[in-house]
Amino acid sequence: MTAVDPASDALASLGRARHLIARTTTAERVADAVREEVAEGRLLPGARLPEQALCAALGVSRNTVREALSQLVSERVLVREHNRGVFVAEPDRDIVRDVYRARRILEPAAVRHGEAFDEAGVALVRAAVTEGMAAAADDRWDDVGSANQHFHRALVALAGSARLDQQMALLLAEMRLVFHRMPDVREFFEPYVARNDVIAGLIEAGDREAAAVEITDYLHAAEKQLLAAYEQL
Amino acid sequence: MTAVDPASDALASLGRARHLIARTTTAERVADAVREEVAEGRLLPGARLPEQALCAALGVSRNTVREALSQLVSERVLVREHNRGVFVAEPDRDIVRDVYRARRILEPAAVRHGEAFDEAGVALVRAAVTEGMAAAADDRWDDVGSANQHFHRALVALAGSARLDQQMALLLAEMRLVFHRMPDVREFFEPYVARNDVIAGLIEAGDREAAAVEITDYLHAAEKQLLAAYEQL
DNA sequence: GCATATTTGTCCGTATGTATA
DNA sequence: CTATACATACGGACAAATATG
Numbered sequence: 001m002t003a004v005d006p007a008s009d010a011l012a013s014l015g016r017a018r019h020l021i022a023r024t025t026t027a028e029r030v031a032d033a034v035r036e037e038v039a040e041g042r043l044l045p046g047a048r049l050p051e052q053a054l055c056a057a058l059g060v061s062r063n064t065v066r067e068a069l070s071q072l073v074s075e076r077v078l079v080r081e082h083n084r085g086v087f088v089a090e091p092d093r094d095i096v097r098d099v100y101r102a103r104r105i106l107e108p109a110a111v112r113h114g115e116a117f118d119e120a121g122v123a124l125v126r127a128a129v130t131e132g133m134a135a136a137a138d139d140r141w142d143d144v145g146s147a148n149q150h151f152h153r154a155l156v157a158l159a160g161s162a163r164l165d166q167q168m169a170l171l172l173a174e175m176r177l178v179f180h181r182m183p184d185v186r187e188f189f190e191p192y193v194a195r196n197d198v199i200a201g202l203i204e205a206g207d208r209e210a211a212a213v214e215i216t217d218y219l220h221a222a223e224k225q226l227l228a229a230y231e232q233l
Numbered sequence: 234m235t236a237v238d239p240a241s242d243a244l245a246s247l248g249r250a251r252h253l254i255a256r257t258t259t260a261e262r263v264a265d266a267v268r269e270e271v272a273e274g275r276l277l278p279g280a281r282l283p284e285q286a287l288c289a290a291l292g293v294s295r296n297t298v299r300e301a302l303s304q305l306v307s308e309r310v311l312v313r314e315h316n317r318g319v320f321v322a323e324p325d326r327d328i329v330r331d332v333y334r335a336r337r338i339l340e341p342a343a344v345r346h347g348e349a350f351d352e353a354g355v356a357l358v359r360a361a362v363t364e365g366m367a368a369a370a371d372d373r374w375d376d377v378g379s380a381n382q383h384f385h386r387a388l389v390a391l392a393g394s395a396r397l398d399q400q401m402a403l404l405l406a407e408m409r410l411v412f413h414r415m416p417d418v419r420e421f422f423e424p425y426v427a428r429n430d431v432i433a434g435l436i437e438a439g440d441r442e443a444a445a446v447e448i449t450d451y452l453h454a455a456e457k458q459l460l461a462a463y464e465q466l
Numbered sequence: 467g468c469a470t471a472t473t474t475g476t477c478c479g480t481a482t483g484t485a486t487a
Numbered sequence: 488c489t490a491t492a493c494a495t496a497c498g499g500a501c502a503a504a505t506a507t508g
Contacts, residue, residue: 025476027476060477062477063477066296066300070303082256082484082494084486084493099394105397106338160334161331163404216346316474318505
C-alpha cells in the first residue's frame, strides 16, 4: 500500500466496510417484498405461499425464494410445515398470551429502567401519539394501528438496545397478524389513543414509575380484549 | 376414508400434526452442527466458513449449506460479508454494551414481574447455582460458564414467555462468543458463583425486588469487567 | 498494477419423497 | 388407488466480486 495522502487510511477503512452499506441480496429483497405484503394485509393469515408461484411472480430462482422464506419463518411471519410448504402465520390464543407476557416485561421495564431515556427518545413517543390522534380524527384506523406500533416501538427504544428494538419489531409484526384476523380493528385501537396520550404525559413529566404501571394495565386490558374477540372467531 | 373404529378421528388428527414431531431438515441439522462447533469454541470468532469446505465436510450440497448459514447469520452467531463469505462473529465493545443493556431490561424485569414465578421456576434457578458451585469446586471453569448460562436462562424463564426465552438464548450465545475472545475465562466466572447463590436466596425468600436490584448491579459489574478486558486485547 | 485463481451470488435442471384431490 | 402437485435436496453452470501471486 502506497499511502500518498493522509486520507488513504480512512479510505482503506471505508473500503473494508463497503459491505455494510447499500449491499442487498436478492433474497433480502424478496423477503422484504413478502413481508410487506403480509404486513399490509394483502396476504392474509393462513394463505399459502407456493415457491413456484413466487418465482414466477418475482422473477427469481427457487433457491433465492427458499432463502427468503426461511428468513421470514425465523421471524415468525410465516410458518413452515414440513413437506407441505409455507403459510402466513395464524396466531392463536396461546401466541397472543405469550406475546403479551413478553411485552409486559419489555415495555414497562424499558420505561422504568431504560438507559436511553432522553429528550429525543421522549419526543419520539410524543410524535407517535400525535400521529395516532390525527389519524383517529380522520377515521383512518389502519393508520391509527401503525401509529400505535410506532408508540410501542418508541417505548422500548428508551432502553437503548438495538437487540431489544429488533425483538420488539418482531413482536409487533406478530401483532399485526393478530389484527388481520379481526373483522373490525377500530374497536382495538380507539380506546388506546387517549391512553397513549396519558402515558406520554407521564413520561414527559418524568414519572417513569407511573407510566410503567399504566402501560402494564394497558397491556393487560388489550390482551383481555383480544382474547375475548378470539371467542367469537 | 373408511372410519371403522372410534379412534380413527384421533389418529387422523395425529396424522395432520405429524410435521410437528421429529421432522428435521438437512439444513437444520447442518445449522445445529455448526452452531455447536462455535458454542464449543472449536470454531473461534473471526474464523472463516467457506461453503465448499462445509459441503465436503458434511456431505451436503451447497444450497443446503447456504440455507443453514443464513439461519445462523440471523441468529448473530455468524456474520455475512457480501461477496466475501461468512465468518464466526467477533463481538466488539458496542455489541457487549448493547447485549448488557438488553439483559439489564430483561433479567430484572423477569424476576420483578414475571408471571411464571412459581416453585418449579425457582427450583431451576437454584439447580443452576448448585451446578455452578459443584463445577467451581472442581476447577471446571467451562462448566461454570455453562451453569452460569443456565442460571440466567432460568431467571428469564420466570417471565413465562417462550419468545423471551428464545431471545435470551440468542443473547447468551453471543456472550459465549465474547468469552471465547478472552484468554482466561476463570476471572469472569469466579466472582459470580457466590453472587448467583445470593440472588437465588433472595428469590427463594420471595424478595423479588431485592433480587432484581442485585441482578442489575451484577450485570453492571460484569459488563464493566468485560469492557476492561477488551482494552487489553 | 495486473493477470489469475478462488469464492460467492444466482440460476437451472432433475430426482426423490410426501401430501392431497 | 392413482395421479398430480409440491417441497426437499442434489449437482452443475456462469457472471461478478474478491483474493492472490
